[in-house]
Amino acid sequence: MDRPRAEHGDEPEGMVAKPRAGRADAQRNMDALLKAALEVFATSGVDAPVRDIAARAGVGVGTLYRHFPQRADLIAAVFRREIDACADAAAELAAEQTPGDALAQWMQRYASFIATKRGLAAALHSGDPTFDTLPEYFQKRLLPALQALLHAAADAGEVRGDVDPNDLLSAVGRLGMRAGDDGTAQTQRMVALLVDGLRYGAKPPA
Amino acid sequence: MDRPRAEHGDEPEGMVAKPRAGRADAQRNMDALLKAALEVFATSGVDAPVRDIAARAGVGVGTLYRHFPQRADLIAAVFRREIDACADAAAELAAEQTPGDALAQWMQRYASFIATKRGLAAALHSGDPTFDTLPEYFQKRLLPALQALLHAAADAGEVRGDVDPNDLLSAVGRLGMRAGDDGTAQTQRMVALLVDGLRYGAKPPA
DNA sequence: AGAAATACGGAACAATGTTCCGTTTAGCAA
DNA sequence: TTGCTAAACGGAACATTGTTCCGTATTTCT
Known part of the structure; x- marks a missing residue:
């Protein structure tokens, strides 16, 4: 399982502070995807095409897969x-x-x-x-x-x-x-x- | 739609009512498909690709679809x-x-x-x-x-x-x-x- | 045996999950 | 503010699998 999600909550202060927390738009899109997925699943069931969910969230499929490497993860x-x-x-x-x-x-x-x-x-x-x-x-x-x-x-x-x-x-x-x-x-x-x-x-x- | 219909339930016997087939090879292939499907389903679940079942039965996918118009029918x-x-x-x-x-x-x-x-x-x-x-x-x-x-x-x-x-x-x-x-x-x-x-x-x- | 109908096989098509990569943008620094 | 870089984005391209089509082979009937 290569889940590149932030496994460590530790932020070494003194050194180079990199924005590991994530970008604002990324967070926004992730929420939009979860919301869209919930709606689409309720309407069409979990078999709904990935493209539909991405479209409803207003993002491309690439973005969806960035957040959820597999359809099943979503x-x-x-x-x-x-x-x-x-x-x-x-x-x-x-x-x-x-x-x-x-x-x-x-x-x-x-x-x-x-x-x-x-x-x-x-x-x-x-x-x-x-x-x-x-x-x-x-x-x-x-x-x-x-x-x-x-x-x-x-x-x-x-x-x-x-x-x-x-x-x-x-x-x-x-x-x-x-x-x-x-x-x-x-x-x-x-x-x-x-x-x-x-x-x-x-x-x-x- | 040349499915030999045997709608009659007048077969009190336990064996599967064998539909009177037009051609012998058709009947043979149908049986082979059902047998192959049963085996493949037991091994790989019902999500097994249609091609696998056809291959195991020794027929082409066209033959499979002749007998079972939809995968679900099989x-x-x-x-x-x-x-x-x-x-x-x-x-x-x-x-x-x-x-x-x-x-x-x-x-x-x-x-x-x-x-x-x-x-x-x-x-x-x-x-x-x-x-x-x-x-x-x-x-x-x-x-x-x-x-x-x-x-x-x-x-x-x-x-x-x-x-x-x-x-x-x-x-x-x-x-x-x-x-x-x-x-x-x-x-x-x-x-x-x-x-x-x-x-x-x-x-x-x- | 010959003809006609039936069945066969597999290439071609369509839908959908997944990957790839050039482009865009947020966040940071000078 | 302006410029830079890494992160994120979008969607075309690819892979898998269900389904259709049609030329070819086989069976059955006369």
Whole structure:
């Protein structure tokens, strides 16, 4: 992986100070590309031609490839941004709801988040090595969030405690991948079924 | 469009209904293509170049396109064959197991069947209209099978009766789509969790 | 066997990801 | 401000892969 991105945050002061921070227009174009990509992906899915994204951002394809050496890098960057947003939502829910409700609601939210990402499934299963780090990122950001919710709910006795958070995260993510037309409603029902699976045996009948 | 249509489903036998072909070599090549495609897909996934499949079958790309006007048609044809096999397995299980076990085992079997289909998820989510008929076919062949199993299990009181077979079929299919390395084991656990969801509330503990 | 229809093979075409390189521009210094 | 240099830019050119076209070969029928 020859990622020429600034790996070092250290700036030796005394010597020749070179503008390693990057140029202003470069930063501007990078933001424009991410924004354009998000819009185009939402409209046409992640299979949208690179040229379309570059055009929408008002730059040439060369510029796009300067910032994202591979088409897949751009896709991954866009998704990472959104994953962060979803992870942050967990803490909010936990503060507002009972443990069980927070868990159930976050699972629904995560599933619906996935559902809006047309082509995410295809990307993940494409076999492209660039996407190999995406599930990892999903896990890194979302697993702690889910783990906290799950643990809290288990402690409250609302769900059982023998479920691996990894499994649950994967399961919800897959259920969220939309298929047909009534995708949303069906996804909700399927996730609800999974939640019932969590509740099964939580409180052993006396 | 000289595709010898054999629309009749009046073939109660398990073997693939062989379309009455005009010419012998055409039939031979068609079989060779399906066989080659199955092998190549298993090796390289459904993204394998068309030329590779044609080469392995020992024919030119023109021949391939004569039989399958679109690349997607070939993929769909290959999958249809396998779906049939999976559907047939339901009846077998029902004859050998208790209703609840038959249901649980078939769900596991279906999930693992999906897991072996590298790129199936990508194909289904590609947005290609040709694949739009695939979920339909999944449903047409597999839904009756699952419905019978589910109904029997519900009647036996082993699972609850308020679950839509469509939802369940979708859910298992998605859980089966492998992601990581330990895919198989994880999938089994996730499906098991779903089964517990089915059991939840089936027999209210006295 | 001869004719006609069918099927075949692969070159040519089109769409799209990626690279290359001459041109432009931001940031710095005198 | 003006000039310089490295960074960034744009888009044409290239590579890969799906698809079409058509001249040629093969099968089937009479």
